[in-house]
Amino acid sequence: MGNILAVVGAQWGDEGKGKITDYFAQEADVVVRYQGGNNAGHTIVFDGRKFALQSTPSGIFNPSTKNVMANGMVINPVALLGELDKLVAAGIDKWQLFISNRAAVVMPYHSMLDGAYESLKGGKLIGTTKKGIGPAYADKYNRIGIRMGDLLDKEYFAQRLEDALQVKNMELRMLGLPECDFQTIYDEYCAAGDRLAPYICDTSVLLNDEIEKGSRVLFEGAQGVMLCIENGTFPYVTSSSPTASSIPVNAGIAPRYITDVLGVGKAYCTRVGEGPFPTELLDETAHYIRERGHEYGTVTGRPRRVGWFDAVAMNHARRVAGLNRMALMLFDVLSGLESVKICVAYELDGKQIDYVPSTISELSRCKPVLIETPGWKEDITAMTSYDELPENAKKYIELVEKATKLDVSIISVGPDRNQIILR
Ligand code: GDP
Ligand code: IMO
Ligand code: MG
Numbered sequence: 001m002g003n004i005l006a007v008v009g010a011q012w013g014d015e016g017k018g019k020i021t022d023y024f025a026q027e028a029d030v031v032v033r034y035q036g037g038n039n040a041g042h043t044i045v046f047d048g049r050k051f052a053l054q055s056t057p058s059g060i061f062n063p064s065t066k067n068v069m070a071n072g073m074v075i076n077p078v079a080l081l082g083e084l085d086k087l088v089a090a091g092i093d094k095w096q097l098f099i100s101n102r103a104a105v106v107m108p109y110h111s112m113l114d115g116a117y118e119s120l121k122g123g124k125l126i127g128t129t130k131k132g133i134g135p136a137y138a139d140k141y142n143r144i145g146i147r148m149g150d151l152l153d154k155e156y157f158a159q160r161l162e163d164a165l166q167v168k169n170m171e172l173r174m175l176g177l178p179e180c181d182f183q184t185i186y187d188e189y190c191a192a193g194d195r196l197a198p199y200i201c202d203t204s205v206l207l208n209d210e211i212e213k214g215s216r217v218l219f220e221g222a223q224g225v226m227l228c229i230e231n232g233t234f235p236y237v238t239s240s241s242p243t244a245s246s247i248p249v250n251a252g253i254a255p256r257y258i259t260d261v262l263g264v265g266k267a268y269c270t271r272v273g274e275g276p277f278p279t280e281l282l283d284e285t286a287h288y289i290r291e292r293g294h295e296y297g298t299v300t301g302r303p304r305r306v307g308w309f310d311a312v313a314m315n316h317a318r319r320v321a322g323l324n325r326m327a328l329m330l331f332d333v334l335s336g337l338e339s340v341k342i343c344v345a346y347e348l349d350g351k352q353i354d355y356v357p358s359t360i361s362e363l364s365r366c367k368p369v370l371i372e373t374p375g376w377k378e379d380i381t382a383m384t385s386y387d388e389l390p391e392n393a394k395k396y397i398e399l400v401e402k403a404t405k406l407d408v409s410i411i412s413v414g415p416d417r418n419q420i421i422l423r
Contacts, residue, residue, distance in 0.1 A: 278312070
């Protein structure tokens, strides 16, 4: 990597961002999560061990890497402590963590409301992770949110919590849910704040200092571009923007620093939760890919929906997230298929289009225009160079590059940190 690299999910999340971030974290001085919260589930596998991180940045395994949770995140302090305790119990105890005092706090009423809003939607669920992410961001923008730094000033926190509960308890009452008790939340969150106090700081100052002194900084996106609140398949999205353009505001740095943006995408597509998915497969191939790729949610355990690689969506990601290259993940999963397909355009009401329509009704009517190419039988999980790959596998990668106008600079052939081919 150069000095600054952004790793961005280019599909519907779960593309393998954790693996790529962990790989580069070996040489990064700083790893930064800049949006989302514990709705993310980033899997890292090394030395035969597997970890699933939710809020913590994926540089946490490298003792010399500074891990930053920046101001654009929504942080559940109780869940974060649980995550850190689990790492310590697993012998991962030499980490460096820095939590932005400006990051939004996820409160107990946020998760309650997340579940309640979903059940109110009847048949039109978003299928959220129910971690309170949407309601926490909503409160931030409604300016009644609480920030991590507030937990360190008990008097101010009490006042903010009291004000927030005025509104939140009214909402809970209207939804027929039990109200939240001030003292219970105050005590729990003060205790969590006390434990996290050593890590809470101004991470914008830290990041700017690091960048100015030439440190290698890695920005780790959560979710993916198609789940972006601005550019995704609204309303079937998360409540933050995982694009590279959101990094400056969400981390408190200048936009000029973000020039190398690595889009992480699977060699096929998956989606967990509801919403349109043009290349979705509902047949035997979906079953084959789901089982080979262990496509079950890291956070919720839900089976992931599976579809062919969607170059229309990837081009959308390239444009809106500023991708300049790509990591093609889970490539090993496709071995053994007679043929593989790539979606190169959508057919909407009898016309071919090469962009992602903004409305759900149009996107739901889009049929994928697929090109088919011969598959390969070989097990590629132990391959370490591009030249070793079967000819048909190379042809597939070339097709992806042509259809997306992106260089595939990394190919991942297994979950382990070392199962990676650099080009
Ligand atoms: P993230 O949210 O983008 O970090 O991705 P997840 O961790 O939620 O999901 C990716 C899944 O694929 C995890 O179970 C990884 O261990 C696994 N994985 C990552 N890269 C590869 C790969 O190249 N091949 C295979 N078979 N699995 C991979
Ligand atoms: P990582 O970082 C995949 C999906 C949920 C739901 C929608 C909204 O592991 O790639 P939310 O709880 O955020 O309000 O849910 O977004 N979603 C993800 N899907 N990977 C993720 O994160 C996701 N985070 C949220 O399934 O459809
Ligand atoms: Mg995930």
